[in-house]
Amino acid sequence: MQGPHESHVEALQGAALTATLESISDAVLILGHAWEIRYMNGNAERLTHLVRADVLGRNLWDVFPEAVDGPYYRAYHQAVETNTPVSFEEHYAPLNLWTEIRAYPSEQGLTIYFRDISGRKATEAEIHRLAFYDKLTGLPNRQLLLDRLEHALALGQRGGRPGAALFIDLDNFKSINDTRGHDKGDMLLQLVADRLDDAVRSCDTVARFGGDEFVILLEDLGIDAATSAQEIATKVLQSFHEPFEIDGAQHYSTTSIGVAVFGREPTTVDEVLKRADLAMYHAKAEGRNCVSLFDPGMQARVSARAQLESEMRRALAGDEFVLHYQPLASTDGQIAGAEALIRWQHPLRGMVSPCAFIPLAEETNMILQLGRWVLLQACQLLARWADDTRTATLEMAVNVSPVQFHRPDFVEQVLEVLTLTGARPERLRLELTESLLLKDVESTILKMERLRAVGVSFAVDDFGTGYSSLSYLHRLPLSQLKIDRSFIAGSGQQGHGEAIVRMIAALGKTLNMSLLAEGVETPEQLAFVAAEGCQYYQGYWFSKPLPEHELTALIARS
Numbered sequence: 001m002q003g004p005h006e007s008h009v010e011a012l013q014g015a016a017l018t019a020t021l022e023s024i025s026d027a028v029l030i031l032g033h034a035w036e037i038r039y040m041n042g043n044a045e046r047l048t049h050l051v052r053a054d055v056l057g058r059n060l061w062d063v064f065p066e067a068v069d070g071p072y073y074r075a076y077h078q079a080v081e082t083n084t085p086v087s088f089e090e091h092y093a094p095l096n097l098w099t100e101i102r103a104y105p106s107e108q109g110l111t112i113y114f115r116d117i118s119g120r121k122a123t124e125a126e127i128h129r130l131a132f133y134d135k136l137t138g139l140p141n142r143q144l145l146l147d148r149l150e151h152a153l154a155l156g157q158r159g160g161r162p163g164a165a166l167f168i169d170l171d172n173f174k175s176i177n178d179t180r181g182h183d184k185g186d187m188l189l190q191l192v193a194d195r196l197d198d199a200v201r202s203c204d205t206v207a208r209f210g211g212d213e214f215v216i217l218l219e220d221l222g223i224d225a226a227t228s229a230q231e232i233a234t235k236v237l238q239s240f241h242e243p244f245e246i247d248g249a250q251h252y253s254t255t256s257i258g259v260a261v262f263g264r265e266p267t268t269v270d271e272v273l274k275r276a277d278l279a280m281y282h283a284k285a286e287g288r289n290c291v292s293l294f295d296p297g298m299q300a301r302v303s304a305r306a307q308l309e310s311e312m313r314r315a316l317a318g319d320e321f322v323l324h325y326q327p328l329a330s331t332d333g334q335i336a337g338a339e340a341l342i343r344w345q346h347p348l349r350g351m352v353s354p355c356a357f358i359p360l361a362e363e364t365n366m367i368l369q370l371g372r373w374v375l376l377q378a379c380q381l382l383a384r385w386a387d388d389t390r391t392a393t394l395e396m397a398v399n400v401s402p403v404q405f406h407r408p409d410f411v412e413q414v415l416e417v418l419t420l421t422g423a424r425p426e427r428l429r430l431e432l433t434e435s436l437l438l439k440d441v442e443s444t445i446l447k448m449e450r451l452r453a454v455g456v457s458f459a460v461d462d463f464g465t466g467y468s469s470l471s472y473l474h475r476l477p478l479s480q481l482k483i484d485r486s487f488i489a490g491s492g493q494q495g496h497g498e499a500i501v502r503m504i505a506a507l508g509k510t511l512n513m514s515l516l517a518e519g520v521e522t523p524e525q526l527a528f529v530a531a532e533g534c535q536y537y538q539g540y541w542f543s544k545p546l547p548e549h550e551l552t553a554l555i556a557r558s
């Protein structure tokens with residue numbers, strides 16, 4: 001029998017306990033030993049949309065049949081065994097619930113605390129999406145790709161399941177941004193993402209690596225992984241044959257793809273991506289719109305290039321470049337001037353030909369510094385020639401790279417060098433290639449005319465090897481055509497060399513330009529080009545390119 005004091009205390013405890021259970025933020029269910037519901041707080045009513053009076057005394061599984069297969073039994077037994085609360089998270093559409101079970105073995109009952117964590121789950125999902133998916137295209141981002149590649153490499157190394165990374169870079173992506181705006185560029189990227197996704201299996205990962213670069217991770221490729229990867233890359237490439245529909249207009253785009261295969265041999269994520277990237281650069285160098293498979297030779301070539309680049313920077317800072325001058329002669333044997341030709345006096349490799357470093361200098365923009373240096377040196381000599389009657393009428397020809405010419409301040413640079421050196425502009429001839437003249441014709445003509453106005457003249461170098469359009473050749477302020485040496489070398493033999501020289505000579509006459517034959521090596525070639533109307537020639541028959549002091553001696557003798 002309870003005394004009056006004890007029942008008062010128990011009633012007090014009951015009231016206090018109920019008040020506590022009603023005030024906490026969690027939903028609470030207290031169950032008896034047969035899983036019958038003995039208590040349900042207000043939060044549990046709100047969350048389950050049930051009324052306390054309807055469920056009290058009923059079995060939990062009758063009230064919540066969907067929970068029968070859930071983790072409740074397991075959690076209860078674990079809570080009993082460990083004598084600690086056990087919690088878990090479960091999804092009951094549309095809710096995500098956090099649940100904690102506290103067991104009371106002595107009373108064979110339990111309390112279930114639960115709360116809606118849908119908001120937190122949505123935030124977590126959003127954080128995950130932001131961290132691992134690209135916002136613009138919805139594709140996996142670089143981070144997720146790296147994780148999956150790491151996993152694929154582990155499978156490849158342990159299980160011998162080979163895979164491949166395809167590094168995809170859009171060709172000329174910049175042009176759509178520049179011509180149609182960044183929003184259209186973004187649309188193209190979204191369409192490309194869809195197209196890449198459609199081109200591969202759903203188990204492959206198509207990721208946006210950054211900018212206009214995408215990577216496709218192919219897994220489980222089978223024995224001939226290289227062939228399969230190349231076939232898939234070709235399929236991806238071909239998927240670009242169809243135009244992209246951007247805001248009602250059709251846009252054609254191509255892509256360059258580098259392929260790197262991995263398998264059992266130990267390698268790293270960085271290494272695989274570096275290889276695929278290298279192969280992609282190789283595809284670009286091959287003319288774009290193609291697939292290239294990584295081979296170890298590529299690495300060696302890139303290292304050699306990097307070495308050359310750093311050596312060139314050192315050479316530019318030091319004193320390793322020199323100019324040689326090849327005499328330009330009239331076909332009756334008089335020196336008419338000289339062409340300045342750069343040489344690299346390398347401390348270990350000896351004299352390096354410009355063919356070995358001009359292309360790299362152009363790619364890296366070092367040609368800007370180099371080209372200005374050449375112009376300055378050549379104009380200094382031209383200025384010195386003006387002081388001597390034997391050299392005062394000679395012309396100086398200087399090669400101009402397209403990279404130099406297309407800089408907006410090219411004209412100012414030439415004018416500045418002329419002012420600095422005091423060289424006479426009418427003795428300076430700039431040699432431009434056909435491809436240079438073809439690009440951006442209107443602005444090219446403007447630049448040439450500004451320089452021609454001060455007396456500078458222009459020659460087309462290596463004429464006949466490019467694609468000069470005769471329709472605009474007459475509009476360019478050119479004074480000389482230099483016939484490429486390949487046609488001169490071909491003269492006197494079977495082939496079209498002679499006929500081409502004849503045609504170019506006729507064209508030069510029509511356009512009122514002087515003609516210079518390049519690469520004349522024999523007296524027969526000289527006789528031929530003279531007979532065809534070339535007033536000038538250049539070649540080993542007269543002289544190879546010479547250091548300045550040897551050229552001066554040759555002029556003095558002639």
Ligand SMILES: Nc1nc2c(ncn2[C@@H]2O[C@H](COP(=O)(O)O[C@H]3[C@@H](O)[C@H](n4cnc5c(=O)[nH]c(N)nc54)O[C@@H]3COP(=O)(O)O)[C@@H](O)[C@H]2O)c(=O)[nH]1
Pocket residue numbers: 326339340341342353354355358371374399400401431461462485518519520521538539540541545
């Ligand atoms: N942008 C710049 N380009 C330059 C500069 N200096 C040179 N170059 C370009 O490099 C290419 C190779 O030049 P180089 O090795 O100097 O060869 C020149 C001559 O040595 C060679 N030549 C001349 N005569 C003959 C001959 O009878 N036979 C023969 N096999 N080769 C001969 O021709 C080259 C001159 O070419 P070109 O400029 O077309 O008149 C070359 O493309 C240079 O233009 C520079 O400062 N800037």
